Amino acid sequence: MTVLAEILAGLGLLFVGLRIMATHLQQATGRKVRRLLRGATRSPLAGLACGTLAGLATQSSNAVAVVCGNLVRGGVFATRDAIPVVAGGNVGTAGLVFIAAIDFRLVVLYLVAAVGFTFHLRLDRRSAWREWMGVGLGLALALLGLDFIKHGPADIDVEALAGTLSAGITPLLAFGLGFLASAVTQSSSTPTILVVALIQARLLGLHDAFFLVLGANLGSGFAVLISSSGLAGTGRQLCYVHVLVKVAGCLLVGAAFAVLGAAGADPFALLAGAGGGTPTASVSVLFLLLQVAGALPVALLRGTAEAIAMRLSPPTVEDDAARPRFIDAQARQDPATALDLAERETLRLLHQLPLLLPDLDGAEAGDAQVRLGTWRGGASVALAVDHFLADLIAHGMPRESLRIALHHQSLLETVRTLQDTLHDFTEVIEGFEDVPPLGFNLSEALRAIVLSLADAAGAEAADLDIIITLAGDRSELLNRIRRQLAASALGSDVDTRQLLFATSLFERAVWLVRRIAVALRTPDNEAKREASVAADTDLKRVEADAHRA
Structure with a gap:
């Protein structure tokens, strides 16, 4: 022994x-x-x-x-x-x-x-x-x-x-x-x-x-x-x-x-x-x-x-989604070109965001495995772009390029958070045997907002302004929905808890969409940035007037 x-x-x-x-x-x-x-x-x-x-x-x-x-x-x-x-x-x-x-x-x-x-x-x-x-x-x-x-x-x-x-x-x-x-x-x-x-x-x-x-x-x-x-x-x-x-x-x-x-x-x-x-x-x-x-x-x-x-073992949907299309290690020699490639990769991630949500209004909600593969692949690409930007910054670059790179890192982190939020929201919605009307409405509304963001990504500033307005503050409305749900079931019903969670995820996703739109709206030079901040202030004033009305 x-x-x-x-x-x-x-x-x-x-x-x-x-x-x-x-x-x-x-x-x-x-x-x-x-x-x-x-x-x-x-x-x-x-x-x-x-x-x-x-x-x-x-x-x-x-x-x-x-x-x-x-x-x-x-x-x-x-x-x-x-x-x-x-x-x-x-x-x-x-x-x-x-x-x-x-x-x-x-x-x-x-x-x-x-x-x-x-x-x-x-x-x-x-x-x-x-x-x-x-x-x-x-x-x-x-x-x-x-x-x-x-x-x-x-x-x-x-x-x-x-x-x-x-x-x-x-x-x-x-x-x-x-x-x-x-x-x-x-x-x-x-x-x-x-x-x-x-x-x-x-x-x-x-x-x-x-x-x-x-x-x-x-x-x-x-x-x-x-x-x-x-x-x-x-x-x-x-x-x-x-x-x-x-x-x-x-x-x-x-x-x-x-x-x-x-x-x-x-x-x-x-x-x-x-x-x-x-x-x-x-x-x-x-x-x-x-x-x-x-x-x-x-x-x-x-x-x-x-x-x-x-x-x-043939390639899967996740493999295709996880492969960066634009960034390349050789591009680090030219910071300006490298930043453009990173931006194009991030825009591609934004165009894929609607694929993370089910189309409940269509004949088919879509393949859950495809959505899961798209989410995992998108997360891999986002991580690869983040490493690419980190290596780019570590190699040194002009001050203006450094400012753009840091701004892009912040945008990319927000996109990664939105990816995870949409995935969590989809899991909650798919957890219902029969999706209740509120869950259906939240899902379709969020899908419409995300589709609008995907269409506006890389487009004119006016399109992004519409997204910023569309994704305005809805906290008062959502809080009222939460109170009604809590009062109706006293927190004992599983579906009610799922709806409350879906409501919170919806609110978070909309806030992230607005933040991404504002980041995309921000120009690359300081002079135009001041105009963008002023426009953002005007939009907040319009939203406040709308809430008061």
């Missing part, structure tokens, strides 16, 4: 350490990694090299695939460009297996001590140090877990268990055990590390280890498909690429061993020689061979890999 507890504790420390290390490393180098991956699209080999570095740093091919998936959905590069990077991420994970094959116990102890002293001295008060200290802590825990795993089997009766294993493990069973272990741990490197520990304890031979590692490699690919079952479209395409890397690696290495055996050579002797006669090093070399053998053909034949992935 002590041996089992030590191995399980080691696995737990390994999982926690890798998670902590990946999280803090992403915080410390997130933007740098993204820039590195964006520059990796020049050639398949460049992408493979960048992916290998990213996989080596994070020790997680899944993390590399997730970052690439977000960049693909954000339109930074296409699935075709991301394929070599994802393939290289698998190669980078071999670093952990090589570390497990060497004796690093003394290094682990000193690393744990160093991390502990840095926290004791409160060096984490500086944000830059805090993230790297987190990386050190994660690495220390992961290495400590590896040490537990390696030394756990030391107390096992070697001769008895070795006899049982040699008599009971067939190549097919070993392959199945490796497949199952990787499916449970969601990793091919973790079962391989366990194999290294068993070999070090002289409980396993190189022949059985070969089939265990082969099964673990293949099983991790299908484990990714299971864990990503909720994804669709481009978000799932890179998961299929991950599977292709694993399948290709297993087929090529397995075929090579079969051909060598048929030719009269001893492939296991060759593998032992590649590891310098050390079985643990031979397993590490085998794991690396599997990753390289799978990554190279997939990266070099990325067009074929993309076609297979797109056939298995």
Whole structure:
């Protein structure tokens, strides 16, 4: 029981350490990694090299695939460009297996001590140090877990268990055990590390280890498909690429061993020689061979890999909505052009706003999945534009351009808030089995106002003035409706509470529409801005007169 507890504790420390290390490393180098991956699209080999570095740093091919998936959905590069990077991420994970094959116990102890002293001295008060200290802590825990795993089997009766294993493990069973272990741990490197520990304890031979590692490699690919079952479209395409890397690696290495055996050579002797006669090093070399053998053909034949992935997971409505149409990293060299592109992207988001609301007056209210995909895609585009503006500001620009960029950031934040408000309002309206008359009227009125905003976006100032008037203050009317609803049901009816919530969301959405119209109405030069403020004051006076009437 002590041996089992030590191995399980080691696995737990390994999982926690890798998670902590990946999280803090992403915080410390997130933007740098993204820039590195964006520059990796020049050639398949460049992408493979960048992916290998990213996989080596994070020790997680899944993390590399997730970052690439977000960049693909954000339109930074296409699935075709991301394929070599994802393939290289698998190669980078071999670093952990090589570390497990060497004796690093003394290094682990000193690393744990160093991390502990840095926290004791409160060096984490500086944000830059805090993230790297987190990386050190994660690495220390992961290495400590590896040490537990390696030394756990030391107390096992070697001769008895070795006899049982040699008599009971067939190549097919070993392959199945490796497949199952990787499916449970969601990793091919973790079962391989366990194999290294068993070999070090002289409980396993190189022949059985070969089939265990082969099964673990293949099983991790299908484990990714299971864990990503909720994804669709481009978000799932890179998961299929991950599977292709694993399948290709297993087929090529397995075929090579079969051909060598048929030719009269001893492939296991060759593998032992590649590891310098050390079985643990031979397993590490085998794991690396599997990753390289799978990554190279997939990266070099990325067009074929993309076609297979797109056939298995075609793009969805959300993917199309989540892809920016105008902003481009190269446009940052010219701030004026970059700001125009950001404005066009924001106007496109405004034109999509009516798609977030159901058309209750039509024959069909519309597809709820399309609305959900449009909302998620619009949120991704808004975030991409926000990052684009932040990078633009960080690179420096003239004072007037800076003022426009800050103004546009404020407008974009309002648009993002309106997107979420319309989505919440739609969910409330769709929550009714039969939409009550008040809910119907609120939905149609809001849809008319949003349609007017979408039509007026980018149009003449007079059209925006109409929107500003149309979206005037309705707080008195809405408060009267709330009081009537509260008095009619005393807050006990579910539909009444939903209507009250819908009323609040309606009021918020109208206020946001007016704020966006005012922001769009604001000219880009200070002289015209004063006239705009005066016009806005006149409109408020007209609205006040209307309310008094």
